[in-house]
Amino acid sequence: xxxxxxxxxxxxxxxxxxxxxxxxxxxxxxxxxxxxxxxxxxxxxxxxxxxxxxxxxxxxxxxxxxxxxxxxxxxxxxxxxxxxxxxxxxxxxxxxxxxxxxxxxxxxxxxxxxxxxxxxxxxxxxxxxxxxxxxxxxxxxxxxxxxxxxxxxxxxxxxxxxxxxxxxxxxxxxxxxxxxxxxxxxxxxxxxxxxxxxxxxxxxxxxxxxxxxxxxxxxxxxxxxxxxxxxxxxxxxxxxxxxxxxxxxxxxxxxxxxxxxxxxxxxxxxxxxxxxxxxxxxxxxxxxxxxxxxxxxxxxxxxxxxxxxxxxxxxxxxxxxxxxxxxxxxxxxxxxxxxxxxx
Amino acid sequence: xxxxxxxxxxxxxxxxxxxxxxxxxxxxxxxxxxxxxxxxxxxxxxxxxxxxxxxxxxxxxxxxxxxxxxxxxxxxxxxxxxxxxxxxxxxxxxxxxxxxxxxxxxxxxxxxxxxxxxxxxxxxxxxxxxxxxxxxxxxxxxxxxxxxxxxxxxxxxxxxxxxxxxxxxxxxxxxxxxxxxxxxxxxxxxxxxxxxxxxxxxxxxxxxxxxxxxxxxxxxxxxxxxxxxxxxxxxxxxxxxxxxxxxxxxxxxxxxxxxxxxxxxxxxxxxxxxxxxxxxxxxxxxxxxxxxxxxxxxxxxxxxxxxxxxxxxxxxxxxxxxxxxxx
Numbered sequence: 001x002x003x004x005x006x007x008x009x010x011x012x013x014x015x016x017x018x019x020x021x022x023x024x025x026x027x028x029x030x031x032x033x034x035x036x037x038x039x040x041x042x043x044x045x046x047x048x049x050x051x052x053x054x055x056x057x058x059x060x061x062x063x064x065x066x067x068x069x070x071x072x073x074x075x076x077x078x079x080x081x082x083x084x085x086x087x088x089x090x091x092x093x094x095x096x097x098x099x100x101x102x103x104x105x106x107x108x109x110x111x112x113x114x115x116x117x118x119x120x121x122x123x124x125x126x127x128x129x130x131x132x133x134x135x136x137x138x139x140x141x142x143x144x145x146x147x148x149x150x151x152x153x154x155x156x157x158x159x160x161x162x163x164x165x166x167x168x169x170x171x172x173x174x175x176x177x178x179x180x181x182x183x184x185x186x187x188x189x190x191x192x193x194x195x196x197x198x199x200x201x202x203x204x205x206x207x208x209x210x211x212x213x214x215x216x217x218x219x220x221x222x223x224x225x226x227x228x229x230x231x232x233x234x235x236x237x238x239x240x241x242x243x244x245x246x247x248x249x250x251x252x253x254x255x256x257x258x259x260x261x262x263x264x265x266x267x268x269x270x271x272x273x274x275x276x277x278x279x280x281x282x283x284x285x286x287x288x289x290x291x292x293x294x295x296x297x298x299x300x301x302x303x304x305x306x307x308x309x310x311x312x313x314x315x316x317x318x319x320x321x322x323x324x325x326x327x328x329x330x331x332x333x334x335x336x337x338x339x340x341x342x343x
Numbered sequence: 344x345x346x347x348x349x350x351x352x353x354x355x356x357x358x359x360x361x362x363x364x365x366x367x368x369x370x371x372x373x374x375x376x377x378x379x380x381x382x383x384x385x386x387x388x389x390x391x392x393x394x395x396x397x398x399x400x401x402x403x404x405x406x407x408x409x410x411x412x413x414x415x416x417x418x419x420x421x422x423x424x425x426x427x428x429x430x431x432x433x434x435x436x437x438x439x440x441x442x443x444x445x446x447x448x449x450x451x452x453x454x455x456x457x458x459x460x461x462x463x464x465x466x467x468x469x470x471x472x473x474x475x476x477x478x479x480x481x482x483x484x485x486x487x488x489x490x491x492x493x494x495x496x497x498x499x500x501x502x503x504x505x506x507x508x509x510x511x512x513x514x515x516x517x518x519x520x521x522x523x524x525x526x527x528x529x530x531x532x533x534x535x536x537x538x539x540x541x542x543x544x545x546x547x548x549x550x551x552x553x554x555x556x557x558x559x560x561x562x563x564x565x566x567x568x569x570x571x572x573x574x575x576x577x578x579x580x581x582x583x584x585x586x587x588x589x590x591x592x593x594x595x596x597x598x599x600x601x602x603x604x605x606x607x608x609x610x611x612x613x614x615x616x617x618x619x620x621x622x623x624x625x626x627x628x629x630x631x632x633x634x635x636x637x638x639x640x641x642x643x644x645x646x647x648x649x650x651x652x653x654x655x656x657x658x659x660x661x662x663x664x665x666x667x668x669x670x
Contacts, residue, residue: 056567061593065563169404173609175584188592262555263588268399269556313564319521319550 028285028300031333035304039311057311060191067196068261070306072097074199074299075254076273077280078206079134079247081298084281085210086243087223087290088148092137093251094273095159098266100130100255102163105172105265108182112174119182126259127252133159134248138241156274163267172265186261195257199302202250206295219243223290280305283333304333389448389640390421391633392441396454397429402605402627405670406452406476410629417637431458438462442469448636452476472639474632478524483650487635489628491654493525496623497532499656500602503621504537504574507600511542512573515565517558517586518550519578526550529578529604546572551582558585566593574600580610580622587619611659611669624657624667 040057056062076093083090104126111118133155140151187194210216218239221229230236259265278288284301286293308329312322393410397403407424414422425441427434434454439462441449449471453459460480467473467484475488504514516533519526537543547565551558558577565572566589575590577583583603590596596618603610606624613619631652659667 059567062567065567069560069563164399169398169401171401175609175613258556261588262559262585264555266555269554309560310564310567313549313561314568316547316549316568 027336028283028297028304028333031283031336032300032304032307035329036307039307057314062310062314064188064191064193064196066303066306066310067199068193069309070302071193071195071199072254072258073273073276073280073305074302075202075250075257076277077284077298077302078199078202078295079250080274080277080281081206081284081286081293081295082210082219082243083148083247084278084286084288085223085290085293086219086240087226088141088240088243089152089278089288090134090137090244090247091149091152091274092133092155092159093247093277094270095156095163096130096133096248096251097255097258097270097273098268099133099159099163099166100126100252101259101269102167102172102265102267103129104182104255104259105174106166108174108259109172123182123185123256126256127249130252130255131245131249134251135241135245137248138244141244142237142240160267167265167267169267171267174259174263174265182256182260183263184260185257186259195261198253198257200299202253203295203299210295215239215242220291223292225291276305279330283330301333304329388419388421390423390444390446391448391450391636391640392438392444392446393422393424394427394434394437394441394449394451395424396427396434396452398426399429401607401670402625403452406627406629409627410450410633413630413633417633420633420637420640427454429454431455434459435462438466442466442471446471447640448472448474450474450476450632450636453478453480456481472636474636476628476632485650486639487650487652489631489635489652489654491626491628491656493528493625494532495653496604496625496656497529497534498536499532499623499658500529500576500604500621501533501536503623503658503660504533504576504600504602505540505543507602507620508543508573510540513544513546513569513571514574514576515562515569515572515586516545516548517561517575517577517582518548519553519582521550526578533576545576551577551585553579553581555581555585555588558582559589562586562589563593566590566595572599574602577601577603579603580605580607583610583619583622584613587613606657606659606667606669608669611664611667614659614661615664617661621658621660622669624659626654626656628652628654 036057076097080090080093104122107122107125137148137152137155140146140154141148144151146154185194189197210219218229218234221232221234222236222239226236258269280301281293281298282288282301283304284293284297284299286297305326308326312325317325391414393407395403395407398407410424411422414420423441423444423446425434425437427437431454435458438449438451438459442465449463449466451459451463451473453463453475456479460482463473463475463480464482464484467486473485473487475485477490479488479490514537516530518530534545537545546569549561549564551561558581562575562585572590572595575583575586577586580603583601587596587601590599601619603619603622604625606622610619610622614622631654635652657663657667659669
């Protein structure tokens with residue numbers, strides 16, 4: 001965009017003015033609120049007589065559903081935010097989820113009735129697997145000097161292949177194995193789903209890391225202008241490896257709740273999840289070119305997608321129409337932000 | 344490297360007069376009196392090429408396994424399985440490779456009908472007998488089609504559901520991938536039967552893409568949308584399990600009848616435990632394909648009769664689940 005508008009600096013300065021900045025920063029959240037109002041209140045008043053199904057939106061169970069359904073995408077999207085802020089991209093997140101999920105599931109399957117110590121070990125190994133592959137992405141980008149798109153595309157295939165090799169193509173099922181030592185990861189804690197707690201916790205930690213630590217400032221610096229960051233002494237290589245490693249770890253965390261929630265590990269799970277994760281990041285206002293945006297926006301972005309899926313779902317809207325509406329709303333959300341930016 | 348040197352040496356040895364005769368064993372190797380036999384056997388051993396559309400599916404993996412088992416029992420047949428990787432172009436290339444290999448029989452389970460038709464026709468025109476499994480092609484140029492009818496399975500599921508609900512209730516239907524033929528037929532057959540029972544209505548219908556996690560999400564939304572759900576009809580077992588997990592999390596699974604399709608092992612196990620109600624086996628036809636292939640390879644001409652073998656479905660409820668394992 002800056003190439004189209006040579007006066008990009010002016011817009012940049014405009015963003016620094018307090019009201020403009022406020023608008024820009026809160027645009028995704030405003031979008032979410034208006035979406036909820038449009039899809040619940042307005043819909044019920046004007047449209048619902050035509051539709052037989054009108055599920056109640058504002059109930060604890062339904063809000064729990066939205067968080068539960070979005071938490072895995074959300075965790076992937078938080079990891080993706082780190083990568084995109086550093087001007088990278090990670091296409092391997094869905095494959096990493098599948099890889100971590102199958103290794104975890106096979107370990108649970110091997111000793112289903114073991115105690116907490118074994119459960120902790122299984123979870124640690126599952127997380128370590130995804131984290132290592134994430135680090136692999138970083139190493140390829142830094143030392144192999146591969147473009148992030150290519151490196152993670154390769155990893156997408158490698159991790160998926162590992163998942164299939166590991167299980168010989170078989171899906172691992174934990175449904176008959178009682179007691180399921182990891183069940184708590186997919187369960188509800190009172191009215192709050194555990195996956196949602198993990199998702200929100202990861203958002204909170206990421207907010208601190210990105211805005212209150214040196215690492216966070218380095219990530220923004222690299223994303224804004226890598227050569228300049230390097231010249232001013234930012235340890236670019238280290239930070240980049242770390243960014244992909246963090247993303248891998250969060251894929252592992254998503255895999256844990258995914259496995260626990262579905263009582264299964266399937267090598268073909270998580271296909272196309274990278275696109276949902278990227279969508280959440282972009283709807284949340286993070287610039288795909290890096291350096292601008294943040295994880296708060298990603299939380300809102302994930303929730304926009306979640307609310308949309310949920311409301312259209314509980315109203316039993318024609319699934320083909322759902323796809324059209326989802327695409328349209330993604331475009332609308334991004335356009336809304338751009339207009340804010342120009343003000 | 345070392346291997347290739349050895350190979351060159353051995354070939355060289357064959358040209359030295361005197362070493363040619365099998366009566367003179369070379370360099371302390373144990374004498375192989377019947378050197379011609381293995382070669383002769385490998386020539387009479389006929390190659391069957393199986394072009395499988397994808398390996399990324401438990402039902403397909405089981406199909407491969409059953410075919411390997413069936414071939415292992417058949418002497419003189421060697422089976423080669425190609426993975427179409429869920430891409431039409433790859434599967435077409437696989438079939439062309441089999442033609443180059445000179446297979447004696449081609450078994451193909453097409454990913455899609457239209458795109459694979461010409462490749463299968465070419466093989467058939469080249470004189471290779473072709474057994475088509477599971478999905479048809481848009482042509483008469485094949486020797487035999489073996490498959491089950493999704494329409495019939497849908498009807499059977501509908502009949503069972505009507506019986507179980509005693510003609511009254513609201514049903515959640517979890518569809519497979521929208522637009523796919525099995526999805527359409529499994530739905531159509533079911534609705535044909537259900538339409539005869541005015542007391543039964545499908546209150547909610549959304550796709551779960553034949554996968555557990557999306558199906559669970561569909562069911563969570565259905566539970567939110569509808570206060571009284573009497574039954575779930577899922578287009579495969581994986582989605583039935585997903586729906587069950589959602590209903591169980593909401594504490595409503597005991598009020599519902601769960602019906603699925605496929606005969607997947609976990610679902611059969613859950614039926615045995617009384618958690619789910621029924622599944623309808625969708626047979627893969629690999630045993631039948633090998634049986635039929637053996638007849639052709641033994642020199643029997645293809646029967647002039649019907650070129651289609653429709654496999655019946657088996658209903659698995661708690662009684663049948665005691666002896667049936669699933670895949």
